[in-house]
Amino acid sequence: DAGVIQSPRHEVTEMGQEVTLRCKPISGHDYLFWYRQTMMRGLELLIYFNNNVPIDDSGMPEDRFSAKMPNASFSTLKIQPSEPRDSAVYFCASGPRRDTEAFFGQGTRLTVV
Amino acid sequence: DQQVKQNSPSLSVQEGRISILNCDYTNSMFDYFLWYKKYPAEGPTFLISISSIKDKNEDGRFTVFLNKSAKHLSLHIVPSQPGDSAVYFCAAKVRTETSGSRLTFGEGTQLTVNP
Numbered sequence: 001d002a003g004v005i006q007s008p009r010h011e012v013t014e015m016g017q018e019v020t021l022r023c024k025p026i027s028g029h030d031y032l033f034w035y036r037q038t039m040m041r042g043l044e045l046l047i048y049f050n051n052n053v054p055i056d057d058s059g060m061p062e063d064r065f066s067a068k069m070p071n072a073s074f075s076t077l078k079i080q081p082s083e084p085r086d087s088a089v090y091f092c093a094s095g096p097r098r099d100t101e102a103f104f105g106q107g108t109r110l111t112v113v
Numbered sequence: 114d115q116q117v118k119q120n121s122p123s124l125s126v127q128e129g130r131i132s133i134l135n136c137d138y139t140n141s142m143f144d145y146f147l148w149y150k151k152y153p154a155e156g157p158t159f160l161i162s163i164s165s166i167k168d169k170n171e172d173g174r175f176t177v178f179l180n181k182s183a184k185h186l187s188l189h190i191v192p193s194q195p196g197d198s199a200v201y202f203c204a205a206k207v208r209t210e211t212s213g214s215r216l217t218f219g220e221g222t223q224l225t226v227n228p
Binding site (some may be wrong): 004031093112 | 136154156157216221
């Protein structure tokens with residue numbers, strides 16, 4: 001298995017533009033997580049899905065952020081409109097139901113200028 | 114509200130010596146604890162875990178100790194190797210039917226092992 005795949009690896013965009021981050025979880029994993037890493041807040045959970053259904057989105061910072069999981073093999077995290085303070089590394093992770101560790105992708109480094 | 118805290122942002126040790134990374138938590142509902150290692154430009158990778166019913170778990174050079182009364186855990190690496198240089202994240206979870214792998218992370222500790 002190739003592991004969790006995220007795209008793009010790097011994204012530079014102008015303030016006000018829409019940004020879409022993509023994730024392909026490990027096949028067979030029931031859980032998908034979106035995390036954000038910043039210097040100030042470390043790794044924080046934004047939202048997670050179980051069987052494609054959003055379970056907890058309390059970590060989503062604002063309505064500008066939205067996430068979808070249309071099927072078991074694909075998820076998106078969208079920021080519209082983007083702001084400079086959204087600059088961070090965004091990680092997608094997936095995990096099987098009963099196991100306890102999550103497997104992370106390599107992350108997308110987002111820079112909003 | 115930082116429920117998992119790693120108070121040392123960095124640690125430097127000599128190759129061959131022991132590295133001890135510390136982590137404190139405040140949520141008494143946490144019943145599973147994990148350590149992740151992260152190299153630059155990569156995602157965190159799982160290293161070792163411990164259930165709250167244990168006080169020690171060992172895997173090769175890595176040992177995690179849990180002190181529930183103090184709400185404290187530590188990761189020992191012995192002997193330390195230069196390749197261990199990375200950011201180490203402590204994480205915790207409450208295992209329920211729906212929580213899956215929902216993890217709360219600490220801020221991370223940058224470990225540098227000097228040759």
